[in-house]
Amino acid sequence: MKEDLVLPAQRAQGPGTDGERLLEVTGLTKHFPVKGGFPIRRTIGQVQAVDGIDLTVHTGESFGLVGESGCGKSTTGRLITRLMEPTAGTVAYRGRDISHASRKQLAPIRSEIQMIFQDPYSSLNPRQTVGTIISGPMEINGINPQGGREKRVRELLEIVGLNPEHYNRFPHEFSGGQRQRIGVARALALEPKLIVADEPVSALDVSIQAQVVNLLQQVQNDLGIAFLFIAHDLAIVRHFSQRVAVMYLGKIIEVGDRDSIYTRPRHPYTHALLSAVPEVNLTDEDTGGRERIRLAGDVPSPISPPSGCRFRTRCWKAQDKCAAEEPPLVRISGNHEGHLTACHFPEEPTTEGREEDIVLDPALAALEEAASDEGQGQP
Numbered sequence: 001m002k003e004d005l006v007l008p009a010q011r012a013q014g015p016g017t018d019g020e021r022l023l024e025v026t027g028l029t030k031h032f033p034v035k036g037g038f039p040i041r042r043t044i045g046q047v048q049a050v051d052g053i054d055l056t057v058h059t060g061e062s063f064g065l066v067g068e069s070g071c072g073k074s075t076t077g078r079l080i081t082r083l084m085e086p087t088a089g090t091v092a093y094r095g096r097d098i099s100h101a102s103r104k105q106l107a108p109i110r111s112e113i114q115m116i117f118q119d120p121y122s123s124l125n126p127r128q129t130v131g132t133i134i135s136g137p138m139e140i141n142g143i144n145p146q147g148g149r150e151k152r153v154r155e156l157l158e159i160v161g162l163n164p165e166h167y168n169r170f171p172h173e174f175s176g177g178q179r180q181r182i183g184v185a186r187a188l189a190l191e192p193k194l195i196v197a198d199e200p201v202s203a204l205d206v207s208i209q210a211q212v213v214n215l216l217q218q219v220q221n222d223l224g225i226a227f228l229f230i231a232h233d234l235a236i237v238r239h240f241s242q243r244v245a246v247m248y249l250g251k252i253i254e255v256g257d258r259d260s261i262y263t264r265p266r267h268p269y270t271h272a273l274l275s276a277v278p279e280v281n282l283t284d285e286d287t288g289g290r291e292r293i294r295l296a297g298d299v300p301s302p303i304s305p306p307s308g309c310r311f312r313t314r315c316w317k318a319q320d321k322c323a324a325e326e327p328p329l330v331r332i333s334g335n336h337e338g339h340l341t342a343c344h345f346p347e348e349p350t351t352e353g354r355e356e357d358i359v360l361d362p363a364l365a366a367l368e369e370a371a372s373d374e375g376q377g378q379p
């Protein structure tokens, strides 16, 4: 990133001070109707993609949202950026409920909330030059930066580690990592306050993931942009996010500060995510308490999720109460402030030896390598 990059004046002095609640999501719910029947198609059920989640992202904060594929992460991202309207619940941005705001009502804040998509191939128009792609949002929003849009695009290209001379090139002339940098530049074009990054590196090669995550981290630190960083495992958000929420089948089942979540997870599912290795041997005393958990079975269908605790069909601690009563997301005894867990029979807080237990995917190794190898080249 360019050293002399200056914060836009509005952000430097803006009303948002650190710690301000920038985004507040309450009871957010999205159910998709399932159609069936012949000859008359009617609604025969609902996909409970997101089912009553609460989360808060503060100004300048990076918040990680993690869970297996299909648990409702992208839907959550789309509801927050208002690419979709929620079935119930509210999305408040800087204190204002935008959950059902009209296009016109959304216009003034559209530029402040941007999204980076998972697939850098399908998210860039192949027929447009990089210059057109990045200046598009400025044009749509009638933004004319000092010195003109082209100058700003060239600056943005430099900020994301691309050659400003490549202004007239087309997406196919770039690698996956470079395309995702173009996606980042496009998201930055409107000087957003919040970026929802939906698995922004999972489509990239492992070696390149680290570089793009580092870029996002620099952007977050240098420009003070808040991030909702969506990922399917805990490896990448560990590096990136100060607070982390774990989702399962449309619900948040554990949330807290990064250190608390990684070193003292209480929900069995978080334990499982943190210890994903091939062998199941929960009862073997030889493990010396270092449980290595492989989740049995598939994620149940979000059309008819299990009663009570949705994780109970895969949980090794499940008891009758788990089927009868949904566990509330609360601070349980032994947890740090802000660390909430939804479980009737939580795991003991792990206070030591956790690091070696955590076997994460190769992306983390690449990230940690890259972190100790500052100043790397671009992909």
Ligand SMILES: Nc1ncnc2c1ncn2[C@@H]1O[C@H](COP(=O)(O)OP(=O)(O)O)[C@@H](O)[C@H]1O
Residues within 6 Å of the ligand: 032, 047, 048, 049, 067, 068, 069, 070, 071, 072, 073, 074, 075, 076, 302
């Ligand atoms: N437009 C849609 N219509 C019907 N079902 C959908 C739609 N979008 C997502 N879903 C379903 O909602 C659930 C959550 O999906 P998604 O939010 O994409 O999960 P994730 O991003 O965590 O993989 C999945 O079961 C998915 O099939």
Ligand code: SF4
Residues within 6 Å of the ligand: 267, 268, 269, 309, 310, 311, 312, 313, 315, 316, 317, 318, 319, 322, 327, 342, 343, 344, 345, 346
């Ligand atoms: S509530 Fe019961 S089933 Fe759910 S995670 Fe806790 S112990 Fe397992």
Ligand SMILES: [Mg+2]
Residues within 6 Å of the ligand: 070, 073, 074, 075, 198, 199
């Ligand atoms: Mg997704």
